[in-house]
Amino acid sequence: MALPALRALEDCADFAQAVKPFIPQLYALPAKLLDVFAGRETLLRLYTETNPLVSGFAASVAFGAVFLVVAEINRNYSQVDRCWSILPTLYIAHFDVWARLAGLPSQRIDLALLYSIVWSTRLTYNYWRKGGYGVGHEDYRWEIIRRQVPRSVFHVFNWTFISFIQSILLFLIAAPAYTLLLASTIEPNVTGADMVFLAIELGLILTEYLADHQQWVYQTAKKQYKDTGKVPQGFTKADLDRGFITSGLWSCSRHPNFAAEQSIWFFLYQWSCYATKTLYSWAAVGPSFLILLFQGSTWLTELITAGKYPEYREYQRAVGMFVPTWFSAYKAPAIVPKIIRTSELSKKLEQKQR
Structure with a gap:
């Protein structure tokens, strides 16, 4: 089961019932991805059989690794900034798509996705017109912090907060959509x-x-x-x-x-x-x-x-x-x-x- 069997709406917000039972799926995910690459498993089947909270969290960790590598290669630490206005909406869209593939009611998540798309469009445009997507553009605050701390300390800061923690945060602020998904299995109507x-x-x-x-x-x-x-x-x-x-x-x-x-x-x-x-x-x-x-x-x-x-x-x-x-x-x-x-x-x- 990729979702918990819940009887009451209150259970949908209970970590012990809604999240904890699926944590082992996170540990098993790397091996299952290797099976996909080896042709022993299909990506669609793995996607639908994995709890959407787990797969979304795993994606945020993977994005963090990408941000880290790109930041260190380019010595530009605004990689997460460039995706800030996009990733939360992608995560909500992920919950929406997963619900549809599973044949579950998605009306509530549709509404959440609607506002999030508006949010992404507006914020992305504002970031673009300020030059945020220009080659070499970097938030001025990262340069100030770099000047104030030793280089080794800043690299640790990038490995932890800038790349991974911020990436995971962008998933966590969208994670309440998972709770909306669970609630929709009990009370589907908007x-x-x-x-x-x-x-x-x-x-x-x-x-x-x-x-x-x-x-x-x-x-x-x-x-x-x-x-x-x-x-x-x-x-x-x-x-x-x-x-x-x-x-x-x-x-x-x-x-x-x-x-x-x-x-x-x-x-x-x-x-x-x-x-x-x-x-x-x-x-x-x-x-x-x-x-x-x-x-x-x-x-x-x-x-x-x-x-x-x-x-x-x-x-x-x-x-x-x-x-x-x-x-x-x-x-x-x-x-x-x-x-x-x-x-x-x-x-x-x-x-x-x-």
Whole structure:
């Protein structure tokens, strides 16, 4: 059996019944793959007879090995970053395909896959337009970390966190879809609550899109100001000299896009809890680790930003990192700290005007 024989919805969220019995399949998988290569087994049969949680986890480990090799060969450690917006959707699609091949109801997973495809499309496009898929592009934070630690320590960091742990994380945040699959074997029909969760997910994706778009427009205007010394329409000189966006969604949250990203996967987990009538389950591991990861990466991002822009510390005091602390929008301080100007060309223009 590739799935447990469960009688109650609550059992679908029970690690001891839904996951633990299939762990031995993970250990046996390498030998069975050798049988496939030797022609003694078909890949389709192996796929359908292996628990989908086990095969999905095994795939994440295999991807981790690929990320490791490519990163070390190219000395570029953004390999996982390039696949971040794609792999969770592939894993949910994996659960969906497996359910269909097994002849099981897949309507709930279809809904999860629908929002995830929208999420992937939007995030992939945003990463592409920022140059993420350009040859040699690497997240600037990896370079900063490399400078701060010995080379051997960074290689260990790549072997563990960057390549393997992040790859497995991308599977774990999609793993609640497995719980939805199990719940569908007992209660196959889509309910109004499922549609509410879908609407929440799509609303969070819209929020993330608006936040990223607002930041893109600001950064584009700042670059134009830096190149030409002219303030683009819709902005003021003070806005661009500040160096970072404080308007729109960014006036209430320092990272509204990050807040939405974490919430998207947390609500998939909550969806699985609702479907199984449980308050919590083992599926919380993925979204919980994702939230912890964002705490660390955002702390590093803000440390760098605060070192570049004097007003940022005031912005940190006034605006919540993810959740708004006040309902009023951010207002620049009356006494602005000494500003590091965005454009040296603008200084020359001001001197000419004098």
